[in-house]
Amino acid sequence: MRNPPNETRSKPLDRTSHRKCILTGESFSPEQLVRLAMGPDGQIAPDVRAKAPGRGAWIGVNRAALEMAVAKGQLKGALSRAFKTGQIDIPDNLMEQLEKALKQATLDRLGLEARGGTLLTGSEKIETAARRDDLAMLLHASDAGQDGASKLAQAWRVGSDREGDDLRGITLPVDRQGLSVALGRQNVVHIGIIDKRAAERVSHMLARWIRFMGSDEMPGAVEEKVA
Structure with missing residues (x-):
């Protein structure tokens, strides 16, 4: 335009x-x-x-x-x-333009956080941070394995002393290839955000994208994770 x-x-x-x-x-x-x-x-x-x-x-x-x-x-x-x-x-194609722009804004935000050192990739690093209660948000690629995602979520619940809560990671509507390109890293399957303000920045972008796609579950899940 x-x-x-x-x-x-x-x-x-x-x-x-x-x-x-x-x-x-x-x-x-x-x-x-x-x-x-x-x-x-x-x-x-x-x-x-x-x-x-x-x-x-x-x-x-x-x-x-x-x-x-x-x-x-x-x-x-x-x-x-x-x-x-x-x-x-x-x-x-306004709808396609909107969805593409919202997706790109979210991925760009994740890329900025990666360069700013506020997020982790790699299951071992994320699990260590989760057990230390250093995790503010947990994200998974759309093609992440359920076992790996569940293991990290359990570590997060244990580390934050919230084992009875329904604390779990958020599955993104983008696969590992898309996340890898956005973050400039190889094989990004899971993302752990270790800064609360960074998690809030990502959550605003992500919730808006997911809302537009028609999900009612996503926005509340984001707010819960960064509360």
Whole structure:
């Protein structure tokens, strides 16, 4: 999407304020919503990092609800009101663009945490951290073996003195190859995040992605792990 000429870049996102979903009218923190931006030609594009210049419109519904809103013309109407123009061009693959952008933002976040030294890979390192109660979040590739994932979750429960709780790792909707590329490491099957703030940063990205895909379980599981 091209930037409007002579347009100043938008201010940094104020994460203490709330935004209203243009489809439901409900208010949420920006981290729970997805921003849509409009180019000079009226084309709508995802702005999941909320950094595109100009005005934006916010949505807080999942993919199925958004597809229905598009089919009924509700999204175009809401965008027209938000941007105060009828020249709205919604691409046919908007849903695919959104899902891809949310996935990439989450993987980019994990990559940044890897470079910042706030996460571990490798079962032995993660298990040691878990038993020391140094683990803030546990993640698994979609093709991780159940035995390995369960073993690490058990170590986490023991180390954090929560053996009676349903404390378990989160299975990501991306396989080990995708995680390996994102982190720049080989054969990433499990990820242990050892910094609480890093876990919160990852959880915000991940929960938003999973919500859009239509899961109700994921957001609560993330919040529980970093509480």
